[in-house]
Amino acid sequence: MTGQVIVVDDEAAIREAAQQWLELSGFSVQACASAAEALTLIDADFPGVVISDVRMPGTDGLQLLSRIVDCDRDLPVIMITGHGDVPVAVQAMKQGAYDFIEKPFTPDRLLDTVRRALEKRQLVIDNRALRQQFAVRDGIAAQLLGVSRAMVRLRRQVLDLAGTSVNVLIRGETGAGKERVARCLHDFSERADKPFVALNCAAIPEHLFESELFGHESGAFTGAQNKRIGRIEHADGGTLFLDEVESLPLAQQVKLLRVLQEKTLERLGSNRSIRVDLRVISAVKPDLLDEVKAGRFREDLLYRLNVATLQIPPLRERREDIALLFEHFAEDAAQRHGRSLEPLTPAELADLLGQEWPGNVRELINAAERHALGLGGSLEDDVGQSLAQQMEAFEAQCLHSALLRCRGSILKTMELLQLPRRTLNEKMQRHGLQRSSYRPAGSSDED
The missing domain is CATH 3.40.50.300 (P-loop containing nucleotide triphosphate hydrolases)
Known part of the structure; x- marks a missing residue:
């Protein structure tokens, strides 16, 4: 296992010995003679761990630990304490230290503690990256x-x-x-x-x-x-x-x-x-x-x-999105105008899905605004599509609504639509519907 380690100790012999042991085991090590020097190397994105002596002139190890916890409480700090200095070790653990090692310590004890701390740090960094990916994905999906x-x-x-x-x-x-x-x-x-x-x-x-x-x-x-x-x-x-x-x-x-x-x-x-x-x-x-x-x-x-x-x-090439967009813009308009939103009738939905929408989303927003204001009337006088095309669009919307309601659960969607799994999968594939698009961020793949 490799990783970054910062060693902080005012005693050159201990600092150099720890650095040598760690580097021989494949770790990347930066040795610092003071807490002030170490703090210039540490931020919330630092991917490694910190090893620090407790007793140092100027800013001591506990003060350094406090500064690191303020920066990133999930950054593992391993404290080095003097023999029998149990009260200081207990205080360090309460303050947020990952672990402590008593002097004199063996290379194996140091390496084992560092490996465990780095494993924890890598998990934290991976989880943060996943959360950021979900946040970005959800953010752009809303836009x-x-x-x-x-x-x-x-x-x-x-x-x-x-x-x-x-x-x-x-x-x-x-x-x-x-x-x-x-x-x-x-x-x-x-x-x-x-x-x-x-x-x-x-x-x-x-x-x-x-x-x-x-x-x-x-x-x-x-x-x-x-x-x-x-x-x-x-x-x-x-x-x-x-x-x-x-x-x-x-x-x-x-x-x-x-x-x-x-x-x-x-x-x-x-x-x-x-x-x-x-x-x-x-x-x-x-x-x-x-x-x-x-x-x-x-x-x-x-x-x-x-x-x-x-x-x-263009909107006409992604008809499975039309009803979703219409509902979104109609709800937004109804909220802005203080109106209660009437659901679309089957005829209105078929009318909606059958249009060519030459003005694309801008035209759809206008239609949703009129619907929210209760202006009534057909959404389009001339549907301009064959019955087969309208049926396909209507089927895609039914599948979309069911998957949305069931939050991407295939079993629940099968039950709601009374379809066998193979038929549901074929229809989803034909209409370009992906289950992952309906699953909540972070959810498992099990139904």
Whole structure:
């Protein structure tokens, strides 16, 4: 077994002997002559254990133990006490020490205690990592709703990319949720505590683009009475989200490319270079390669923006998510408006599942809002789908509702739907429903 060990003792002979024994057994050892020196090496993420003498000049072992417990009470500290110094050992254990060793001690006694302490520390670190994974998974599942295979894949891709700083291009139809995905890339990244700055490139008049993106100095042009910080500079340290980036004027594409290459910008009316650190996430509806071929978008900028691509599936391609999303948005709207929510009738549900939703999630939110307000009427006059397609969508929703109600328990779902296991498994596979999507975080796989 290997691991990191910090040895703290003011007596060089004991400190060096302990270090030699531990290193010969494969441990990575840092020896410190004082508590102050050791404290510079310890934080809540330290993956090893600490061995400390009790009696030391200045900050003694018990004081060091107290400081370590304040930092991380689960970090094992092994105390070295003098022969017969039982009261001090008892006090150390009450204070949170993992174990104590009396002088003189043998190498075997030291190594056995260190191995046990490291095993405990590794369990703590593994459990923390699992809890963090569950928290992140549950957090993004609440932001990017859906049980479809496409949404499970999208959430995984977002989390994978959030841990990097690469520029991302998001593709998707109108209303598909491109800004929500961009926001998740930011919120689940190390830049989360820095600004997320969004700019819709199609909403800015061309003559204002340079000032909007890069800022300007006072007097840079007529009407520029005060200095203005541009969107890029404001996003320093964080994320710049450029929605409908295909609308960016060619002149500004050149300047944005320079910022991405040199990581500096100049405000309009200034010759001073300002360093910026930012991640750029862009969103488009059309294929930017077509825009490049048409001469409306620079190829070199496309490659800078498109280090990684995320494709958001349209709502019509993940029909098993429609009812879940509708219920979520309708409940939210009902709560905001102080209304009691009426459940969907079977006809309304079939109507809901049969639509094409050209406006995607944005259109669905609008329909849910109307339903919550009790405006009534059919959700869509023209269903536009065959009976077989509507039946498939309805079956997928029934399976989804049952799995949700049974919290992913196959046995309970079989009983609720009165289906044999093989039939249930086949239907779940056909509709892309995965049991793990419905299981509570941390639950076992047993029904």
